[in-house]
Amino acid sequence: MTTLSTRPELVPQTAAARRLRWVALTVLALVPLAVFALFFLYPVGALMGRGLVNGGRLDLSGFGEGLGRARFRRIIVFTVGQAAASSGLCLLLGLPGAHVLYRCRFPGVRLVRALVTMPFVLPTVVVGLAFRTLFAANGPLGSWGWDGSLATILAAHVFLNYAVVVRTVGTSWANLDPRPAEAARTLGAGPVRAFCTIVLPALMPSLAAAFAIVFLFCATSFGVVLILGGSRYSTVETEIYHQTADLLDLRSAAVLSIVQIVLVATVLAVAGLLRRRTEVTVELRRSAGTARRPRWTDLPALIVTGGAAVLIAVPIAVLVIRSLQTPDGWGLANYRGLADVASGNVLLVPATTALGNSLRIALTATVLAVLLGVMLSVVLARRPRRTLSRRLIGAADAVVMLPLGVSAVTVGFGFLIALNSGPLDLRGSALLVPIAQALVATPLVIRLVLPVLRAADERLRQAAAMLGASPLRVWVSVDLPIMSRALAGASAFAFAVALGEFGATSFLARPETPTLPVLIGRLISRPGPANAGMALAAATLLAVVCAAVVLVVDAFSSDSAARWGAF
Numbered sequence: 001m002t003t004l005s006t007r008p009e010l011v012p013q014t015a016a017a018r019r020l021r022w023v024a025l026t027v028l029a030l031v032p033l034a035v036f037a038l039f040f041l042y043p044v045g046a047l048m049g050r051g052l053v054n055g056g057r058l059d060l061s062g063f064g065e066g067l068g069r070a071r072f073r074r075i076i077v078f079t080v081g082q083a084a085a086s087s088g089l090c091l092l093l094g095l096p097g098a099h100v101l102y103r104c105r106f107p108g109v110r111l112v113r114a115l116v117t118m119p120f121v122l123p124t125v126v127v128g129l130a131f132r133t134l135f136a137a138n139g140p141l142g143s144w145g146w147d148g149s150l151a152t153i154l155a156a157h158v159f160l161n162y163a164v165v166v167r168t169v170g171t172s173w174a175n176l177d178p179r180p181a182e183a184a185r186t187l188g189a190g191p192v193r194a195f196c197t198i199v200l201p202a203l204m205p206s207l208a209a210a211f212a213i214v215f216l217f218c219a220t221s222f223g224v225v226l227i228l229g230g231s232r233y234s235t236v237e238t239e240i241y242h243q244t245a246d247l248l249d250l251r252s253a254a255v256l257s258i259v260q261i262v263l264v265a266t267v268l269a270v271a272g273l274l275r276r277r278t279e280v281t282v283e284l285r286r287s288a289g290t291a292r293r294p295r296w297t298d299l300p301a302l303i304v305t306g307g308a309a310v311l312i313a314v315p316i317a318v319l320v321i322r323s324l325q326t327p328d329g330w331g332l333a334n335y336r337g338l339a340d341v342a343s344g345n346v347l348l349v350p351a352t353t354a355l356g357n358s359l360r361i362a363l364t365a366t367v368l369a370v371l372l373g374v375m376l377s378v379v380l381a382r383r384p385r386r387t388l389s390r391r392l393i394g395a396a397d398a399v400v401m402l403p404l405g406v407s408a409v410t411v412g413f414g415f416l417i418a419l420n421s422g423p424l425d426l427r428g429s430a431l432l433v434p435i436a437q438a439l440v441a442t443p444l445v446i447r448l449v450l451p452v453l454r455a456a457d458e459r460l461r462q463a464a465a466m467l468g469a470s471p472l473r474v475w476v477s478v479d480l481p482i483m484s485r486a487l488a489g490a491s492a493f494a495f496a497v498a499l500g501e502f503g504a505t506s507f508l509a510r511p512e513t514p515t516l517p518v519l520i521g522r523l524i525s526r527p528g529p530a531n532a533g534m535a536l537a538a539a540t541l542l543a544v545v546c547a548a549v550v551l552v553v554d555a556f557s558s559d560s561a562a563r564w565g566a567f
Contacts, residue, residue, distance in 0.1 A: 024471040029379040032372040032442075033396065038424075040403055040439050043414025044261070050254035050417065066255035072239070076259060079235040082150065083218035086157035087211045093158065093308050094165025094210070096301035102170035104294045104302075112309060113166075118547050119312055120163040123500025123517045124223030126539040126546075129524065130315040131156045132227055133322050133536065140318055148230055156224045159312060161214040168213065172206035173199075191297045208270075216267050220260070220407045222503040223517075227524060236260045237407050237503070244413055245507075257410045264406055269398075316543065323536040327529055334533035335541075348511055351519060351538050355545075358515040361505075362498035365437035369494045372438065373445025374487065376400055378479065380446070381453035400446060403439045408503030411436055415508055433515075436504040441494035448490040452483045496549040500542065516542050 052058060066072050101113050119127065133139055135146040146152045176199070184194040222237045229238065236256050243253040294302060326333040338351030380397050384390055403411065415436060419426040426432050464474045480487075502517040509518050516538060523535035 021465070021471050025379055025382065028375045029396065032375045032400070035372060036400060036403075036439075039415075039419075039435050040406075040411065041399075043418040044257075044406065044410060046418035047254055047410060047414040048258050048261070050250055052258075062251050062255045063258075066252050067259075072252075072256065075234050075236060075239050075256075078233065079219055079237075080263070082153060082157070082233075082235070083215045083221075086154050086161070086218040087214040089154060089158045090161050090165045090214045091207060091211055093304065094162055095169060095207070096304040097162065097166040097308055098170035098173050099301045100294075100298065100305040101166060102174040103292070104298060105292060106294060112305075115309060116166055116312055117163045118316075119159050120161065122160070122543055122546050123502055123520075123539075124160065124221060125227065125502045125517050125520050125524075126223075126319070126500065126543050127156050127160055127315070128224045128227030129520065129535060129539045130319040131159070131224075134315050134318045140314075148228075148232060150233060152228050153225060153233060156228060157214075157218045157221060159315060160221075160224070161217055162308060162312065164214050164217070165210045168210040169203060169206045173203060176202055212267050212270050216264060219263060219267070222407070222409055223521075226521075236263075237409055240407065240409050240413065241503075241506075244409075250417070253413065257407070257413065260407055260410065264402070319536060319543065320540050323533070323540040326533060334537035337530065337534045338537055338541075349514065349519075351516065351534075351541065354514050354516045354519040354538075355541065357509075357513050358499055358517070358542075359545075361434050361437065361515060362495050364431070364434035365441060365498035365501075366491055366495040368434060368438035369441035369445050369498070370487070370491050372442045373449060373490065373494075374483075376442075377446050377449040377453055377483075378475065380450055383454075401443050403443055408436070408440055408501065409507065411439060412504030412507030415504070433505055433508045434498075436508055437498040437501045440501055440504065441497045444497060445490040445494050448493065449483050449486050452486040453479060492549050492552050496546050499549070500546060 052060065052062075054062070097116065101109060101116070131152055132147075135141050135144060135149075135152050137147055139147075146155075181194045181198040184198050185191070189197070219235070220237050221235065222241070225233060225235045225238050226241070229235070234242065236259060240253045240256050240260070243249045243256065323334055324330055324332070341348065341350055376396070380393055382393065384393070415426075415432060418424070419432070460478050461474050464478055465471075469477065500517055501515075502521065505515050506518055506521060509515055514522065520535050520538045520542070523531045523538065
């Protein structure tokens, strides 16, 4: 059996080489951490200060006032409850999908993987609009009576995060040694008993980690709840936006942001603990040796996965079809309306200009995210022997993951109150939006690149160093080729995430330079069939661009599925 847990035999290094390497790693760590401190910790810290400090003194009365409101308590309970319910549904549907798409081999499996992954990179505002169209009174599923209901929000969250469970659990399942389960079957155990006693315990860490990550995404969901929740359902995320943009109550917004940060930090701590547990308890084999043709025992999983694929395709199809529907019949009038800014509609710029802004900003954000992500991944991939060094790396890993869970609205809000005076007055800077989007995308780059670097044989780097290569030459000749595929995929995912980012951008984008998601949000906020039709057309346009990015990602992927989807 070929395992993936081979421990390298270290090659001795000279003292000068070790010092040079230490200096290089220190620089690689300090530069991105300084950026995180300046553009994430400082704004978020300033935001927390609004809730904790009053008149220069520590004042916790804002928490008593905020948490004393029945509305805030109800919103916090609803946020946790809907996130837990959405995560549970994702696991129920995603577990069969992980088995079919990572343990079974059949024609078109990679295409199905791309299909189920596409919703994850779709902008939340597009997903919200698609589900509102699907379940509206005059929509295809309007007879279900789900319009404006909790069920619609849960369905949209499952639609968005199904791929997280499939890929997180699937990558672990693909590398599990199948022989223990086969031995149990040989001894007389049925397929259900073999699964429950052998496979399920081995998958529990990845299942728990997937649950925690989906919970995180659903608890900080903004666009979906903003569009589908209306005035009936609010989460902490949408309430922060409401208190800031509508009521200008910054103190209450700060209190809610702190509550959300505490919730997110707790979930991230649990996810990190479970991830470490997965790394030490799962016995791995190469995924190429575990996939097999489907058997009759796989039929239930195939049916559930096929149904999930159909459910994923339906909202997207409805979005495209409705974008072609006008009061005068079928046609491209909604798309042509996106270019018209002089007929009294809410567009301040043509949609093509907004799309150009989105592409330009997303490209800048991707470059920043890749630079920060690669630098941090190189450092985090190290496994020093000293306990203090290991703990510092673990702490740095936790810090840089915070933007993945901390609300994008909180980040944008923090930018507004922290970067508006003195030497850090960036209100007019064109880099403000790309920086905010890069902070959201950087953890994703790290999660995709880091596993590949950690799996690389350390002896390759040491052999290159022993032959006289400098640290930079070692990285170019050893690390860069190893992570090139993962880096390409991470870049594409970061670009898609930045392209659809709505929470922070809605705070920071200037009216004359909106991105396409901001323009869609502006159209949705104004009632009327013309605005609704143009919103559907703009959402379709954005979905097509994101889908193209996903297809590029999957085209770059190899059979080594473990390299992809380790969110």
